[in-house]
Structures are given as structure tokens and as C-alpha cells.
Amino acid sequence: MNKRNQKTLVKAGALLTTVALVLTACGGKDEAAPKGNGDAGVNQGPLQLTMMLPTYNAEQMPADSSVLKSLEEKTNSKLTISWVPSSTYSDKLSATVASGELPKTFVALEPKASNIVNAARSGMFWEVGPYLKSYPNLSKMSDIVLKNVSIDGKIYGVYRERDLARFGLMIRQDWLANLGLQAPKNVDELYTVLKSFATGDPDKNGKQDTIGLAVGMQGNNIAGFKDILVYMGGPNEWELKDGKLVPAHMTTAYLDTMKFYKKLYDEKIINQDFALVQDGRAVMNKGQAGLWIDNMLDGRNIEDSIKKVYPNAKINLINRISGPKGEKTRAGAGYLGMYVIPKTSVKTEAELKQILAYFDKVSEKDNQNLMKYGIEGKQYTIENGSYKPNQDPKIKAEITDGNQFMIMQDQVVNYGSELEKLSTKLFQDNATIAIANPAAPFISNTEIEKGKELSKIIADATVKFIMGAITEADWKMTVDKWQQSGGSKVIEEFNAEYAKVAK
Known part of the structure; x- marks a missing residue:
């Protein structure tokens, strides 16, 4: 397996030690790879590949799409x-x-x-x-993410x-300028900026009609809470402490983060209806708040939305906030689904290698951009360095x-x-x-079975604590109930x- 990301993520601290330990159990250096190489299947004629994929659009990609035909040519395949x-x-x-x-x-x-x-x-x-590791592009896959998708190692x-x-701060740069403030670099400065906003x-x-932080609910989760938790020295979902997962x-950091949010709530620095708001970006989009914490890709859309109300608004992105354990951010899953290859349909190792060779070719630079943008000169053009998509519905449908x-x-x-280019740069910095x-x-079978029920117990109590409906003693009783x-x-x-895997 590729070791690239271990070098960049070693700064993230002791939690990543787990990954290194797990990697050993997942076919480490002493495990011989199957015979063959990444070129397997190249000279076996076009790969006949059936696949099932989700579509997020009302109209599907047409079977005679020029983009699909180009992909088939570049990967020596026939896709159904x-x-x-x-x-x-x-x-x-x-x-199925x-x-x-x-x-x-699929x-x-x-x-x-x-x-x-x-x-x-x-x-x-x-498996x-x-x-x-036999394929030039697939061998570059992140060890962290491979472990995230692994089943029993x-x-x-x-x-x-x-x-x-991808997570970070989207902040009203124009508000900072109006107040003569610098962008926050640590948790204390973050509070000061939010209070000023x-x-x-x-x-x-001339009116006191703004708030510091836009907050809403994302399912059971309070938007931004997990990020503030990490800034304050807390873990990403679970903590590895003294050889045990907690x-x-x-953790103490979780209680501290709830107290931080309660302070923001009590001082009316966050929107008081946060528990009823399904998308906190709506508060930001109206120009009422100075900060939103989530996927930094939201930055451009938020700025565009605010400009419709306040044309001079400007959003900036911040990815580093220092806390008790230095500058930290939380890693996401690093993937959106995975392609699985059933043995009932692919019966030989030779065909398996041919399919993996296809996935490797799809990951070549030209093919990545083909499936992102389409064919230059047809689905889009580049004019003076700017990307111009073709607005013809039939041409757009092909991508x-x-x-x-x-x-x-x-x-x-x-x-x-x-802003989008900056977000890409900050994503890379975040990884370090x-x-x-x-x-x-x-995998916990109990978590699979009862996870939603259990998470709701904690989520409801977290909201109630922030709003002052329960005390710290009540919170401890809630944790007991969860257990x-x-x-x-x-x-x-x-x-x-x-x-x-820790042995």
C-alpha cells in the first residue's frame, strides 16, 4: 500500500498511530501481492463491463454520449x-x-x-x-481512506x-475590515471576533441586528460543533487514549465545547433558533451572520448569495485555528462510495485484473478531466484562461x-x-x-443496529445543554443512559x- 499520506498526516498526532497499526494488518510489507501487474488485461480486447450507478439528475446520460464513447476508447472498454x-x-x-x-x-x-x-x-x-500496488494510479490511494472503507481489515x-x-471557516472579510479586526488565529481570538460581529x-x-456565527442542524449534528471540538483539543468522533477507544x-473537550456554544447562545452571538434551522447557510446567505463553519466549497455560493443583498460583501476562507493541542482540523471520510466487484459476476482473477486496469485508466489525468468537464471544444471551451461550459441542453446532457x-x-x-481555487489549496494544507x-x-454490529437511536440521545442532550435546559449533572446522566x-x-x-490490530 502507498505510504504517501502517512508522511503528510504524521503531524496530526497520536490518533494517526492507529492507522499505521491497522495498515500492518491489511496486507503489509510481508504479504506478497498476487502475481501479475497493472497491465493485466491490456491485450485481451475491449473489457465488457456492466455497472450500476446512482444518478442525481432527472435525465440520464444518453447511451450514445460522446463523453462516454471517448472514455470507452481511452480505457479499451464497452460500458453498459x-x-x-x-x-x-x-x-x-x-x-440486487x-x-x-x-x-x-457497482x-x-x-x-x-x-x-x-x-x-x-x-x-x-x-478482496x-x-x-x-500493481497499478500506477490506484497505488496512490490514501492509506487513511483505504482503512476507512475496510471491512475486518x-x-x-x-x-x-x-x-x-474540507472543513474550515467562511468569514465576512468586509466585516473584519469594517471593525478593524484581523482574521482569528486561535479559539480566544475566534470568540473575540464573533462577539464583535x-x-x-x-x-x-446603525443597528444591532447581526450575529457572529450562523448555526443550524445537519441531521442530528450542530453545524460546526465537531470542528470547534477539534479546535479545542478534542477528538474526531473517537479518541484513542491509553490504548482504548473512547x-x-x-471526553472533557466535548463538555468544554458545549460550554463554549452555551456562552455563544447566552450572549446571543449565535442565532437563537439554531435548533429549528435545517440549514444554517440560509442565515449566512441573508447577510445576518459573520461566520459559517463547514465544507469550504460553500464559500463561493455563500458570497454570491450575500452579494444579492449586500453587493460589497466579501468572503474569506480560514482553515487553521489553534487550540490547546495546536493547529488541528478534522478529517472526513475521504470518499463517496466505492466500486465493488462481485465474484458471482467476475469469476476469474484475469477479469478482475482487467477491471482494475480500467479503474486505473479512469484515474489518469486526461480521463479525470474528461469525466469532470467533458470534451474541450464540445462540452466546454477555454477563453482567455476562463472555463466556458456549452449551454446547449443536448450537449450538456452528455456529461x-x-x-x-x-x-x-x-x-x-x-x-x-x-475562492474555489483557494479552497483547493486549503484542502491540501488541511491534510497536513x-x-x-x-x-x-x-465495525460495531451494535452501532449498525442502534447507531441512530444512540446518536439521537447525545444530540438532543447537547442541544438542551447549550440552550440551558439541562445542567452538567443532567448531561452526565444522559451519558449514563447512552451507555x-x-x-x-x-x-x-x-x-x-x-x-x-494493535498487538
């Missing part, structure tokens, strides 16, 4: 695609896996879903981990790459859901705005300070899995 609406994809996949009548490859959007885990354990899918698919650490009339309208909400074919995205050309979730490689409701079993199961 079964498109399934994303809204019904999970149900369709479950039924249960039937055993599978295409040669995207598992949730690799740790119980039906995928059970199928992998039953031997339904090829591809030992083969990856084995890799059963080729993940679809996403930036490992709420009380210092940053929009210069859930984030059982519909093209990104569903993509594996690696590390060589995609960024034709975006200055990102804290991984040390429990991500492992008694199955949380203790989750901790036990994750630690049992960790113990297998």
Missing part, C-alpha cells in the same frame, strides 16, 4: 450502465445484492452498511487490497476519492453524472473562482494537520476490533 435514481438507490442495491444477480461492478454508497458488510464477510466480493472495493479534510455593528447600518462525547465514473480526482484542473477518526476502520442503551456495547465492540 444501469442508472438508478439516487433517492431509491440504496433500496435497489439491497434488493439479496438476489445475487449483480453487474460486474457503487456501494455506504460501504459499512450491514448488507455490504455481510455480503463481504460471506465471500461475495473480491482487491493486495492488487492495488480487508479492502473489498475501489473508493471514489473526495478531499480528506454580534455587538459592533459590522454592517454599519467516544468524543465522553450528466460524469463524476460518478471517477475514482481519483487528484489531477482535476480547477477552473473555478478565486487533519485528525483522523481512529474508530473509522472498525445503558447500548453505548457500552458499542465501545466494547470497537475496542475488540482495535485490539486485533
